[in-house]
Amino acid sequence: MxxxxxxxxxxxxxxxxxxxxxxxxxxxxxxxxxxxxxxxxxxxxxxxxxxxxxxxxxxxxxxxxxxxxxxxxxxxxxxxxxxxxxxxxxxxxxxxxxxxxxxxxxxxxxxxxxxxxxxxxxxxxxxxxxxxxxxxxxxxxxxxxxxxxxxxxxxxxxxxxxxxxxxxxxxxxxxxxxxxxxxxxxxxxxxxxxxxxxxxxxxxxxxxxxxxxxxxxxxxxxxxxxxxxxxxxxxREAQLSTLAGFIKALEAKDLYTRGHTERVAYFANMIGQAMGYNGTQLEKLRWAALIHDVGKLAVPRTVIRKKARLTDDEYEEMQAHVHHVEDLLSEVDFLRPMVEVASNHHAHFDGNGYHGSTGELGEIPSLDARILAVADSFDAMTSTRSYRVALSQGYAFSELRKHAGTQFDPNVVEVFVSVLTASGERYGSPEELTDDEARRRAEHGIGHSHAATESPHMDTNRGSGAGRG
Amino acid sequence: MAETRLRILSYIVAAALSLTAVAFGLVGLTAAGVDQTLWIVDVAVWTVVIAVVSMIAVPAPSGSLLSLGIGAVVAASILVEDITAFGAAVAAALVIVSLVEGRFSFMRPRTDGDFLSDALAAIAYSTLFVYAADTIERLAFTDPYWGSVFAVAVGGLGWFVVRALVSAFVGVERTDLAGRYLWLLALEDWAVVVSLLAAGALFGLTWPVMGLWALAVAVLPYAFGHLAFERYHSTKVTYGQTIRALAQIPEVAGLAPRGHSTRTAELAVAVAQEMGLHPNDVNELEYAALMHDVGRITLNEPAILKAGYTDEDIARWGAQIIAEAPYLSQVSELVEQQHRPYRSPGIEFDPDVPMASKIIKVASAYDQGRVELGLSAIEALERIHQGSAYEYDPQVAASLRRVLVFRGEIPY
The missing domain is CATH 1.20.1450 (particulate methane monooxygenase, chain B)
Known part of the structure; x- marks a missing residue:
């Protein structure tokens, strides 16, 4: 000021x-x-x-x-x-x-x-x-x-x-x-x-x-x-802070996911606000974001950290985190609607992708889940993972846009790009990479081609920047 | 056994109440100077009101269900002029409640113990109220309203104490719950009882001057509190569910045996209740027992698995994770202490180890014996006894034995 x-x-x-x-x-x-x-x-x-x-x-x-x-x-x-x-x-x-x-x-x-x-x-x-x-x-x-x-x-x-x-x-x-x-x-x-x-x-x-x-x-x-x-x-405050603190503490055990859920919650909140969500809806979205990766805590670190392409078994294990979330948290009454959102954050806008037990292949995920998918993928791309370095914000935006209409809701993507640009905040690698350079880096050490969003099979986008959030 | 005794006892109380209602009826209707039509209307109306209102349950902080009928009885005590009519209405309503309550699916289930404590508390209230009102009349209070408030306060104190006493007495009937524990639990509900007494008295005082508006005056303010009691109850339930869910993360990850935390918590709570710990401590112990193995999540780090670890490490890691939740610092402390033996080398026994931690240690070891080692109940208990006074607290071991005897898992 x-x-x-x-x-x-x-x-x-x-x-x-x-x-x-x-x-x-x-x-x-x-x-x-x-x-x-x-x-x-x-x-x-x-x-x-x-x-x-x-x-x-x-x-x-x-x-x-x-x-x-x-x-x-x-x-x-x-x-x-x-x-x-x-x-x-x-x-x-x-x-x-x-x-x-x-x-x-x-x-x-x-x-x-x-x-x-x-x-x-x-x-x-x-x-x-x-x-x-x-x-x-x-x-x-x-x-x-x-x-x-x-x-x-x-x-x-x-x-x-x-x-x-x-x-x-x-x-x-x-x-x-x-x-x-x-x-x-x-x-x-x-x-x-x-x-x-x-x-x-x-x-x-x-x-x-x-x-x-x-x-x-x-x-x-x-x-x-x-x-x-x-x-x-x-x-109520004790309950909410217990859940949030616990997730944070568990997450902190892993270097690569540290702060991930908090950032995803922040981005999701940003999108929700821009789309005119009211307080209650934002609260629900925030909780869905905070719990969306709880299941991943139960996935062996060897799988999460693997640098090379995952085997089918390992991939299966990785995707099981969606079910772990459901197994763990569906018992908690007040989280039930949020669990449904969280378990669908790998479902695609066109109905492909990996759905939780409440969603079916071909079904369009809820708006909450679509927002969460964009926020999750953006943070996955702009933070360093075991399998690649962080990408630049511009690259992440272009990836989101590229998969808009198939993996992501185009409307949500545009809202997100415009609010994040307007906020003046920057995430990811400070180095503005060309598209080709960024792709090269993204694929470096993972050796898997990028696109494959056409296939309805659940291994779509395996290992890609946008899919492994 | 104990249940049958309670059942018989509640039959006796219900029968005595029926007799009282009839006796009051005979006395009231034959007494000189009583308007009989008015008497019958009074009794009929208040019997129905008290009975119907009693069907509504108020979830109290301790987890037990109180009856909203407290308020109706208090209102009746102020509004019904004739003592016999009041007595007959209360007795008849309690009998109806004992016959009807819990029969329909929309009602919350209530036990014989609940009926007994409510009925005896209502009797205590009525007796004390009548006695106090009589005394006040002789003392000639200038303001009759203050007289009523005073009489309600005296009767209300009786209600509260008798209810707590009966709850504890019902506990004495069961050897797996300490009377002290139940007594403290019942005392915890004072806010609900006091709130109901005041709302009932407010209605009793305002009805003659305000008519139907009295309903708003008494019911609306109470409704806020009622809503809060309901919310508190449901939040407490989901809080428990949340902790239960988080505690299962290592189990889902395959780093801890499935169901171990839930079983340990269940047994630890039973032992703590048998030993008569304070209800608040039992609550914290339950959370600590549920999360006592949460530190195992650290084992999904291959480097740590390779380097090796001890029970102390698990306890410490778990405590560190739990300490991140600002309201669980006590629980974190309990988890950190749970690995410590009863007697460390060089000292007689370690006074710094909280009782709750010692209970968790025993419960966890018993469950490990049963499930992981596949032992029978008596063998698993024998394993605890062998470590008694060295690894495990003998007091806790003795309590565990009593709980297992009560559950019929071991013969003696």
Whole structure:
């Protein structure tokens, strides 16, 4: 990054911090004039503590269900405080949460200053709406409960939207007009958000109707739920990192495949993103890439490292790694869809090649498998293997293009070539070889002709750069 | 034997509950000042509600299934005015559950032990709740809501303790599981029990003032937790599957005997449970036992095979591989220690070797004796006994013998 760009960012940060902090202070000051501080004070303290707790400890779960319990706390507090002190009370709660422990540890000033304004503005915008609705519908009874619940849901939606736009605004003004999507799935989290608000409003009404005795019960249900979600998230993280770490460790035992799966996962992710995959689909693709060569760990090194052409038996053994993957990992429930992709990464676009047990000869592999095939072959060509030196990126591209339509999906190949070129990253031999030279090197020490993609027999491309990935 | 005793015991409890329901019915319906129609409606409604809700199982962290009925019983305890009606409804619902549960394919299977611990815990709760509510009435709490919360807390404590005690008692019936192990296992489920108690109480308090909205107030927050319990359970299952799968890589590669890791893990877990290790330790031991031979994958390197290797090398290589997974450092440690003998030259016994590692060593050696050397159960055990107090921990060897006796593999 250029120095003047950094200076510009610094100036933008200072400007933003001052604007947001003073906007927050002005709103808070104005509210102190128009509204009363909630009674009793311990109630406010209780809600403030829970709000800060949830702001600081958001459980990161992939499926957005427990996205933001802090919004629920805001709505519960707003209803419990009553319309006359809801806005001031919730804004004061929000103001307390300006520092995160991380900020304090790192002595950051920009984040807390902006947070202060952002939280207050968000809370004020949403709770004002809620307070107005609550004041208008002052009839009592069960109809009032419905109004409270739905108004809180609406307010939560506003909270989410305002927060989203403010974050977007901040990121844009600091980092310029680069693509900034802090909540890339805004629409998909609106529903859980509204649900949280709805429930929050009901819980606030519960406090008004039943009294303080309801608070410990609500707290217990939420705290245990939160704990369960946390331990679930931890366990999930443990599981994923175990699998990834294990594969890495096993792979590291072999000099030639070291880092292979990680690079393949990286390329596959790149292609997936360029083809418009969403988070879940990318996750699946990444896992398929990480496990695609697990079976190879069970193939004797003598076969993998062999410099000369493989005998039929050895070739058979080599291809068995596709089945090893299935044998090993099909028992793992959550990996089942990924195993199907991984076991088809040697299947060809035209239906030839080596299919796993779920695919048949002549069947077109899934898009995931086609992406994985391109990523795998590219990395195989651009890294040094026992049977040849690494090839250049240009050569690898031309090989991919040459076999596009037969071995590879032409669309995937073009997407990959264009994103990798656009990224400016370079892989493989730095030496730009001519096509003939590269071929000569590729065939050197392997003594097998290249093409042979015509044959539907599974020894197609045996030993070629594109086939032995 | 033990199963029959449990069955008889659960029949006795079910019969006693039926009698209680009838007795409460007679007392309640004949007592002066009781609106009989209201009484019958109360009992009928709550019997159905508790019975139906009890059919829903909550997967607890320990792996056992708790009944959602806890919440319904708590709600009933607050909402049903008449003590006899409450008692009759709970007793009748428990009897229905004992008759129906597990009969249909869509239900999760539950054992007599599950029924016993749930039923006795519900009885403990009801008794304590009624007693506490009575005391509170005499103490004249200013806020009746706080009174209810207090009574639920007292009853809930009873529920939790009785359930854990009964679970441990059921374990005493089986000689292959230590009561201590089961007691600790049941204590692990406190979050689920507390969450259900609070959700039930929330419903009980809000129903009179909020009507059907009370359902949302009580059920929605609990639903988040329930979802998390479910997810936790299924992730735990797939975590186990993942480790099982990875542990088999050397076996698929032909570098370790097929099925050895699975059999060793199964036996090691049984021994650990018999010895009463902490459930968390048993969990780690299972993973370590599954992966104790994973270092053998290194043997597919021809140079290493040529240079030769020892058991210590296998253990060390395995530990190195496992250490790459950030959450398995404990397991890695256990795998590294598993080759170490009970008594090293020059010392009486080695206090640094974790019990789990000693168990894995014994289980692995037993399986090796059975499968690789083709020995009978008694011969394989004799082989362990011969190395006892030198190579193998005598305590573990004794525990292994008890497990094998329980399984009927050896006569004594």
């Amino acid at each position: 250029f120095p003047n760009e950094l200076a510009r960012q610094q100036r933008a940060k200072v400007r933003l911090a001052i604007t947001f902090a003073s906007a927050g202070a002005v709103v808070l000051g104005a509210l102190a004039v128009f509204q009363e501080f909630p009674e009793p004070p311990w109630l406010w303290g209780l809600f403030a503590v829970s709000f800060v707790f949830f702001e600081w400890n958001t459980v990161e779960v992939n499926d957005k269900l427990f996205a933001s319990p802090s919004i629920m706390v805001v709505m519960t507090a707003a209803v419990a405080f009553g319309p006359m002190s809801a806005v001031l009370g919730t804004c004061a709660m929000a103001a307390v949460a300006l520092f995160t422990p991380e900020d304090i540890r790192q002595r950051r000033w920009f984040q807390p200053a902006v947070n202060f304004g952002q939280l207050i503005l968000t809370a004020a915008a949403s709770v004002v709406v809620l307070a107005l609705i609550l004041r208008a519908g002052s009839s009592s009874g069960e109809a009032n409960l419905a109004v409270t619940a739905f108004a809180s849901g609406l307010a939560a939606m506003i909270y989410g939207a305002v927060n989203y736009w403010l974050v977007l605004f901040i990121v844009r003004s600091v980092y310029g007009h680069r693509e900034a999507r802090p909540w890339s799935h805004m629409t998909s989290i609106l529903l859980p958000l509204t649900g949280m608000g709805f429930l929050g409003g009901l819980l606030g009404a519960t406090y008004l109707l039943v009294g303080a005795a309801s608070l410990p019960l609500i707290a217990i249900v939420f705290f245990t739920g939160y704990m369960a979600f946390e331990s679930y998230a931890k366990l």
